[in-house]
Amino acid sequence: MTDHIEDSPIKKKNRGGWPPNSIWEDINKGEASRDEVSKLEEHLSNHCPDTSAAVVRSNIDDYHDSTELNKQRCTRINRALVKFFIVCRIAFRIVKHLFLINFIKELNTRYNTPTRELEKETNLTLAFDGWTSGTHCSIWNFIVMTSSRKKYLYQLFDLSENSHTAEYLVTVIEKVIEGIGEDRICAVVSDNAANVCNA
Structure with a gap:
């Protein structure tokens, strides 16, 4: 039987690269789609109905706005902001301008601009x-x-x-x-x- 397959004019394309790891044996392979986010949404709604609301979020900003910023993260943001002000020669008093505060709050509501x-x-x-x-x-x-x-x-x-x-x-x-x-x-x-x- 194997002789018949080897003689067949239709041959499988050699994909090259490393052979698949044994971990992939437990994965159900489906059609690969690179351009449709709706397929992922469909999969989550049809096959994962018991997933908790903490895991399923409608927007990525829901995650950022619900997560408290730690001190190290605030320090990194402050340093990046100071570097921006210094390199671009922007007056530090602008940090209290309402439009800048609104812009930063849109990025993350948990971040507070440096005060005077x-x-x-x-x-x-x-x-x-x-x-x-x-x-x-x-x-x-x-x-x-x-x-x-x-x-x-x-x-x-x-x-x-x-x-x-x-x-x-x-x-x-x-x-x-x-x-x-x-x-x-x-x-x-x-x-x-x-x-x-x-x-």
Whole structure:
């Protein structure tokens, strides 16, 4: 009988690739369809009627809106938002604009935009440091730390155009302190570079 099959002019097409794993023996194979979502909906409604409502959702946003965002996820979103604002040179005050808040709420109702809570804080510590970027720009960051140990990026400066003398750094630091409020800062912290120590 097998001789007859081998002699048959109709041969099965060799699909190539790895042989199927034994796990596939328990799977009922049906017609493959790549373009019809309705087939999946039909399958779920006809063959899975006992599936709980927690598993079956009509929209993907039902899942996102019902899931609480953890602290790490909020931190990643905040960092991406800050990076967007910095790279695109958008003023941070826009974060409280009603249209931006509505847009973000449409993406996920559980996410709250960063607030201006730093404005009410006192007893702040100002930390700053400078480094050279990969494009040879001299970048200086100013970070504000609260008494509850929260850290906020206050400002970034590209100081490549100027020499980093103690006198020049004093003027930059004074501008930052004026922006925050002199009476709200209790300490200033940085590394021990000679120009910084003299400032």
